[in-house]
Amino acid sequence: MNLLKRLLQTVFVFGLFGVLILIGLYFYVKSDIPSVKVLKDVQLQTPMQVFTRDGKLINQFGEKRRIPVKISDVPEPMLNAFLATEDNRFYEHFGIDPIGIVRSFIVLVSTGQKKQGASTITMQLARNFFLTREKAYIRKVKEIFIALHIERLLSKDEIFELYLNKIELGHRSFGIGAAAQVYYGKELNELTLPQMAMIAGLPKAPSALNPIRNPTRAKARRNVVLGRMLAEKYITQAEYHAAVNAPITAKRHGAEIELYAPYISEMVRAYMVEKYGTDTAYNSGFRVYTTVDAADQAAAQQALINNLHDYDRRHGFRGPNARYWQPEETPWTTEQITARLKKVKAIAPLHAAVVTALEEQSATIVMPSGNTITLDWSAMNWARAYITERRQGRAPKVASDILAPGMQIWVRQSEQKWVLSQLPQPASALVSLDPQSGQIKALVGGYSFKQSQYNRAVQAKRQVGSNIKPFIYSAALEGDYTLATIINDAPINHWDNSLGVAWRPKNSPDVYSGPIRIRRALAQSKNVVSIRLMRGVGLNNTADHILKFGFSDEDVVRSESLALGSAAMTPLEMARGMSAFANGGHLIEPYFIDRLTDAFGNELGTASPLRVCSEEALEADPYTCAPRIISEKNAFLVADALKSAIWGGGSWRHKTGWTGTGWRAQTLKRKDLAGKTGTTNNAVDTWFTGFNQNLLTTVWVGFDDASKPLGRAAYNTNLGKKQIVGGEAGATTAQPAWVSFMRHALQEEPLAPIEPPPGLVSIRIDLKTGLLSEKNDYTSRFEYFERGTAPTKYVLDSGSSTPFDDSLPASEELF
Template identity: 50%
Template sequence: MKYIKYLILFIIVSTIVGSIALVGIYFYIKPDLPSVTVLKDVRLQTPMRIYTHDGKLISQYGVKRRIPVKLEEVPQELIDAVIATEDSRFYDHYGIDPIGIMRAAFNLAITGEKQQGASTLSMQLARGFFLTREKTYIRKIKEIFIALHMEQELSKQEILELYLNKVELGHRSFGFGAAAQVYYGKPLAKLNLAQIATLAGLPQAPSVLNPISRPQRSVERRRIVLLRMLDEKLITRAQFDDAVSQPVTARKHGAEIELDAPYLADLIYAEMIEIYGKEEAETGGYQVYATAPSHLQEAAQDAVVRNIHDYDERHGYRGPIDYLWNQPVVEDESVNSEAERADAQTQQAAASKTRAEWDNEAIIAALKQIESYSPLIPAVVLEVKEQSITVLDENEQTRVIEWAGLDWARPYITDSRQGNEPERAAQIVTEGAVIHIRMQDEQWRLAQIPDVSGAFVAIDPQNGAVQAVVGGYSFYQSQFNRATQAKRQVGSNIKPFVYSAALEHGYTLASVINDAPINQWNANTGVAWRPENSPAEYDGPIRMRKALGKSKNVVSVRLLRGVGLDATVKHIARFGFNEQEIPRDETVSLGSGSHSPLEMVRAMSVIANGGFLVKPYFIDNIQDEYGKVLWEANPVWACDPCSGPTGEAEVKDIEALLAEQLNQEQSLVATDKKEAKPSAPRVISAQNAFLVSEMMRTGVRANGSWNNKTYWLGTGWRARNILQREDIAGKTGTTNDSRDTWFSGFHHSLVATAWLGFDDMNRKLGRATRNQNLINRNPEKYNWIGNALVGSEDGAKAAGPAWIRFMQVALQDVPYSPMPIPEDIVRVRIDRTTGKLTRRTDHTTLFEYFLQGTEPKSYIREDEIIDPAELESTDESEPEEVF
């Protein structure tokens, strides 16, 4: 009895001391315990995902991969596997498992090592959210208290859902939704039992049990999981036998990117960082939907890449990247002695490997080191035939490149000089040469990394929603976004705004301006300014419509003089340009100002939408990880009125309106619904916009009659001939020495601007000579939007093809819809030469649009009429081919 009393006393004392110690420990760690608010509002660190407007994933930002899933979306087999393996008494305990703790304590007493953690799912979740994996007693105690606290505040189902989304599972995947994508490239619902068991075995040690890094250990762990499920009667023996015999099918998958659009994604990412901060934006689980639909973004990217390669190819081939064998001997010009030169050549030849020294594995390894960007693929030439080559690419595929993929590759000499057309493949490459190849029109062809750059941007002119943006050839080559950041001289792209100013000051489409050389002496500089047309041809008196269509430089200068420099600059600023960036001299009329493609497309949208200045924006809406809309764009619209007063009063106070709009940046603020549709400020009248668009329509087509000698081509005439549409308008742009080339144009539902040039502003785009190989391939019809273009590079040849190819896709299913004719616009018949009224109805006349009250008042006299058909032509050539 004496010993029993001591034992009872010991138990009582131990219980009291233990309780006091437990209370003391609780109060000691209490400051570290999470609050009830935190537990009930746990936010998963989910990466930001960016989608196109129609829901295609284009990018994901954030170190941790997480795809949140609701409990009802998780396969029951996975829930069973996790509970059976990690916490079989999950539904029976209150956060801690006494049996498990006693087993772990007994194991510690026997072995002296902390081999078993006895952690329940609640304890693992507590550790995952609030603690570390460090194996210390204090951490375990904290884990227990947090788990108990968590069980009081959350239901078992809530704890299980949090666990399934939070647990670390290796390769930066957190939660089973992300793990299914990382290891198998599938959603959870499409995994089989073997794959589910593999994932369920990862929480114990994801770094050493995952099927990518340690496939054999993963198989062993999978078997343990399946045995636990079998013991718990959650699967049958047949299911166990089938699953345990399955091969390892896991491999690392990236984010399931459906459309790689990095320039667009980067713009949206930067805006999200600016609003939310980097950490919150990357981990807040935001799902951001762009304004751009996938088919237009993809069309723009394809158009820019194709256009850059077209320019690059017509200027010649710069040669192979390197040689794996058959290394050509290069003479060292610094060596003077013949003997020394011969010795150097012998050493080079000896150092060059032979074909026999390169097996396929070594070739592939060498190709993997070659710098490359999509769509280019590094390859080595294995065989050279008369007019074809066989190559092995870095993807271990053997390709045959036929003559149609090689015949463009005449030698590059300078940007303005190319060598002779090749006749045999051996004149282009030799065996052992390392080259680039790419796919075009379902055919492999020789390629090279282009030197030239390009940019493209398209917006909806009705509200400014960006429909596509491309900032260069490859984001992975250069992250500089030329569509939004590059300020380049715009050349003749500025002329529609100069002509718009002229219309505001009494000019009409029928006004006749003298297209004759200008020679103006500047006494201050002692230099004469002699602006020239390009080409340097002058037509004498010419109507405004025709002058803009043919992009007459001297006419633009004379219109600026007629309006006045200050008035012209202020009018150009109405289109959204920063007035401080507009040159204050007459060169502004020729496009000496520097603006970005985004600024240009915004300005062009004013003409396309009937006179309203909209603001480009990239984000349509932002949702949380569960699809709840947090914010929606509420742009200004080109409507009169939308939900408020608009009209001519706004035009008079445009400077104040523009200043206000520049200061009111869109902020991404949580909202339950959109505000009423706001009206964009009207910056020019609907009549002015219509008349400018009419002039721009003639710039993208062939006009008049060849037989009656009234035929003339707009500078962008290929657009109408290829697109076969009358409801488009556009303007080319070329700067001095062709350093920058532009093409801006629109259908009234879509505006786009294309730019092509070198990043080095001092480098000229040069010229291309005729490549007879390309003509021989299709002698009856030149490819006017491809490599057969010859002569000096300009806006129509260099930038125009990208715009045309994009519009071929964008307008494919858009019905014919011309610009609506505003009120107060009249149409009268005028004389083609003088712009006066006429009573004739033959080829010497045409119908023209006027703002009511500005139409001509006098009729042409018979002795003033000039019939082009009766004039002797000085041009015996046929017109450029039109198709």
């Protein structure tokens, strides 16, 4: 009895001593133990992802790769793999596992080394969030206390879910969702059992055991995991044997970018960093859904790239990128060629290649992969020599006129075959938006983001040329002018006292029509008519009117050159301003972020754009409606005149037909389109902006060097009749990209014409004089007028009536 009593006293003393030690340890480390309440509002360091409006990933920003997953979405075999390997009693213990601790203590006593840990999943979570991986006793004590706190605060499933999303798994992947992407390029539910086991084996040593760095050690560790799963009866013997014999299939994968759209995603990145700060933007798991549609964005990028290559082809071949051997030297082997080509920085869609042999009208080339490809004559016959931007050499007749063995060239795929190519020298930008809301549908800032991160769509202020004229004509229509008003299209000689020279602005081309209606003058982009209209309205009045369209005062020069497009604007600013003619006279705010969610899809915010509203809605709630800047009637009249820029007028059968500068858009066969070309002096900048009621697109093409003209191209006898020749201009340089994009964007869209608003009348006028006409033939047409502004005189049958309306301002210069 005494022995039992002493034993109980000893146990009590040691127990009390142990409790006191634990209490002492707790108070000793208490100040170093962080509050685990933050786990209730945990913010995993998850990269920001940028998507198209329809959910296609276009970019990812952030130091750590993490794709958070809910435990309910994790396949059961993967859960079992982690449990079997890391903590099979996880759902039974209270945060620490006494059995595991005893086992670890026995190993320590028997070997004198800390070979086996006793960390539960909860303890690992505590370490991953709050501590280091240092093997120290005091860290283990802290780990235990934090784990106990976590178990009190969270459910087992919540702990397990946090653990699966937090653990480091190598190659900058954190959490199983990212690991599945990095190693296998798959979603969790697409992984095989061996792949799940591979990932479950990584927490022990993610750098040393990952299958990319050390496949042999990774396979051994994977098979340990499979053995544990077999021992715990999570898998059958047959499943085990099949899995341990499976090959290592891991390789490095990037984020599954479904559409590479770097310019718009960089706009998102810059906006998010400015709003939230770098750390929050990059690590909070934001999912930013842009306003661009994936198919439209892809079509816009391809249209811009193809258009720049078309320009480059007609201006000639500038020669090889490098020369690896000369004719008298020993040709390189395929191995030497591929080794060098792998060092050449690729610029999509261009691929480096080396010419190894020539036939009369073909060339053999070697690609970086080592594959040999034959370029036929149609793939290279465009390549006459480039001399200057205005001069090209003779059309080649044989392959040796163009290439030689040893040349490193660029090739790209066009119409499902490889063709000789080169890096285009000009730059370009395209912006497409919904004029009713400002939603950006597609945006491209250049040929290649890798080549230049300069986003010309929003950063390049370039002279707009004749793209300014719709705003000039809008100012005129605000006054006493109508679309039927006759203005004299004749040369101007204006003496400039300050310069001591005469200013002689010219039409382009230098052709004059004499008295001409305003509709036709705008459609044919008559420079001198634009100047006369601005003089009639007044320079400052015209400039003030232009500023209504959202342009900056510093960009709108107050000189008569304004009428010819000396103002400088970005393509996005031009698209915004032109939208007023498509939406009935409202100034919209372009926007490119549609909605924002967290990593789990919970909505954090949606766009609330200013939308075009009816007059009643605008008066009732001006804060959600885009403000009106011009009348609906004015907007319609300009837009309708711009339809003539595409479709022309007159009668070709009676030899009075004429075309507008944008006639190439007729190929789209849509009567709801309006548009305007733009070309500056010497074709330094070229533009085309076109629209219907629901979609407006602006394209700009020019050199980044704003002093360099785009030049002209002579006829290439190798290329047939459809080639573009002559001086570069808005209609030939920018409009083809617009046509290509709009063909895609509108292919399934119904016609969306801009309907005439109340307050307009349609009256038949004489085409020559602009006066009223009683004829119903090719000499007349119906024209729109604001009520009370239509001409009051009829044209005389003899045609002797003056073509000039009495309503012209007295100050109007006619000749």
